[in-house]
Structure formats: C-alpha cells, structure tokens
Amino acid sequence: xxxxxxxxxxxxxxxxxxxxxxxxxxxxxxxxxxxxxxxxxxxxxxxxxxxxxxxxxxxxxxxxxxxxxxxxxxxxxxxxxxxxxxxxxxxxxxxxxxxxxxxxxxxxxxxxxxxxxxxxxxxxxxxxxxxxxxxxxxxxxxxxxxxxxxxxxxxxxxxxxxxxxxxxxxxxxxxxxxxxxxxxxxxxxxxxxxxxxxxxxxxxxxxxxxxxxxxxxxxxxxxxxxxxxxxxxxxxxxxxxxxxxxxxxxxxxxxxxxxxxxxxxxxxxxxxxxxxxxxxxxxxxxxxxxxxxxxxxxxxxxxxxxxxxxx
Numbered sequence: 492x493x494x495x496x497x498x499x500x501x502x503x504x505x506x507x508x509x510x511x512x513x514x515x516x517x518x519x520x521x522x523x524x525x526x527x528x529x530x531x532x533x534x535x536x537x538x539x540x541x542x543x544x545x546x547x548x549x550x551x552x553x554x555x556x557x558x559x560x561x562x563x564x565x566x567x568x569x570x571x572x573x574x575x576x577x578x579x580x581x582x583x584x585x586x587x588x589x590x591x592x593x594x595x596x597x598x599x600x601x602x603x604x605x606x607x608x609x610x611x612x613x614x615x616x617x618x619x620x621x622x623x624x625x626x627x628x629x630x631x632x633x634x635x636x637x638x639x640x641x642x643x644x645x646x647x648x649x650x651x652x653x654x655x656x657x658x659x660x661x662x663x664x665x666x667x668x669x670x671x672x673x674x675x676x677x678x679x680x681x682x683x684x685x686x687x688x689x690x691x692x693x694x695x696x697x698x699x700x701x702x703x704x705x706x707x708x709x710x711x712x713x714x715x716x717x718x719x720x721x722x723x724x725x726x727x728x729x730x731x732x733x734x735x736x737x738x739x740x741x742x743x744x745x746x747x748x749x750x751x752x753x754x755x756x757x758x759x760x761x762x763x764x765x766x767x768x769x770x771x772x773x774x775x776x777x778x779x780x781x782x783x784x785x786x787x788x789x790x791x792x793x794x795x796x797x798x799x800x801x802x
Contacts, residue, residue, distance in 0.1 A: 513760075532785065553589070561593075565660035566662065567662065575749075584632075589635060597661075598628075598642050599644075599733070602732040603644060603730060603731050605703050620644045628642065668761060674775065679707055695772075699735050700736035701734050765777060
C-alpha cells in the first residue's frame, strides 16, 4: 500500500502523507515527553517569558560574532521569522561597543522572494533583505557595523553566495519553522515524476544547495497570513534559499518556536522525528535528525495542546 495522499495539496508531499502512527505519537507529546526527546546532537530548551526567549535568541548572534577574528572570520545565518530578536541584536552590539568590522564578523540571510526568475528588490514590501537591514543592521552604529561585503544575501549570483559558506565559518544557522515544516524555504517537493510514489530520500535531498525553489501551497498561504494580511495573490510562488548543503556546513542549527509560525502539532512532530531520528523529506525539518548539533527552543506558553477545541 502506498503513502497517503496529502490532505492539503494532493499534488505535493507534506507531513499529512506520513504514516498515521507517527502523527498520532506526535499529537500525544506533552511538555515533559518533549524534553525527554533530547539526546546527544539534539537538545530541547524551554523559556517561560517571551523576553527571555528573544533575548537568548539575540545572544546567539553576539556569542557567534565574538568568536570571529580577521584570521578566522565567522558569522551567523539568520531568518526572517522570527524577527523579534533582531532589534535586540543591534542594541546589544551598540551597548557593548562590539566592533563587528574589526572582528570581521559575517551574516548570511537565509532566503529571499523571487519574482520573474529574479530576487525581489529591497524596496519590495516583502523583501527579507530589507527587513534584516531595517530591523537590525541599520540600527547598529556605523562605526561598529561590518562592511557591506560581509553581509551576504541569496540574491544575484547564487553560486557565489553558496561559496561564501566555504570562505567563512558559519557558527550558527538560526531559524523558525513553517507550517509545512521547513527551515529556510526547504519545502517538500511536488508529488510528480520520479517522486510520484515516494518523496526523495534524505540522502538525495541533502545534496541540494542554494537554489530557487517552487513553494508549497501551505507556505504561500502561511506567508500571506503572517506577512500580507491574508492577501494570497500578493505572495510570490518562488524563492531563493540556502539548502541542506549550506546547512550541514553550519556548526550549529538553532530553531525557535514561539508558537506563532507553526501550530502545537507541528512543533511536536519535528521534535519527535529529530529526537527519534526519523528523517523523511515530506517533513524537511526532520532531516536535521542527521545534523550533529541541533537545538529546539520553545516558549513554554506557546506550546499549546493538540486537542479538539471549538471556537
């Protein structure tokens, strides 16, 4: 018997195509059982306040940049979603007088929208590069800010962007989790061609590097909800994204669950699959089960419950 057809988008792979046993086990996870999924290479953390949650997220940037030196430059690859920590990063840099230019610190943007085969310009209202600059880098004292050449976005020459992960150490790749269970825009593939009956193997998916991707319908709807007031027609259908290749060149992966981008079930499912080492490309985040240093961070009140509740 073949895998189930997606309940969300029949022409695509996604988490609804998993075996029911995995889905049922994820739904039953409590906060206590989530914590017990920690193992060597995978650590689960909880925070009681949003202030602490976003402060610790911001401090990851600071601690990574502190390790950078001109003869061994390194940096952080960061997301748009969550973004609440970005102004905190700028404030901490300024308060400490942390000279990012002298440290030769680096930053990589995870992804960017693509329209007509080209990355959207920074005056596009949804531009991720625009958000990074407005929320963080434009707020850092110019005497402390790293030079523009040290801020890398997946725009223009994507091969050149990908090569920077070999030229400089990525200490940390930080992100959130979308409803389709992606990191960056590493979405599940279409259910077509050689992937008609089964999604690609984890080994095959991990060969994917920085590239332009077609977005899963769930991702488009989510971004319309979170960034466009629900106007689905205004959301691009493609994006440029870092891939698994660059992810595995990053020393640590840090995923932040505030309860705003994915739901209580999704926040449990990926932890289960990573903790119990069940990689499946219909749930791209689950491939992090094979990365040597992954951290999941939960805002405790945002964890919610997986149970029927009428509104």
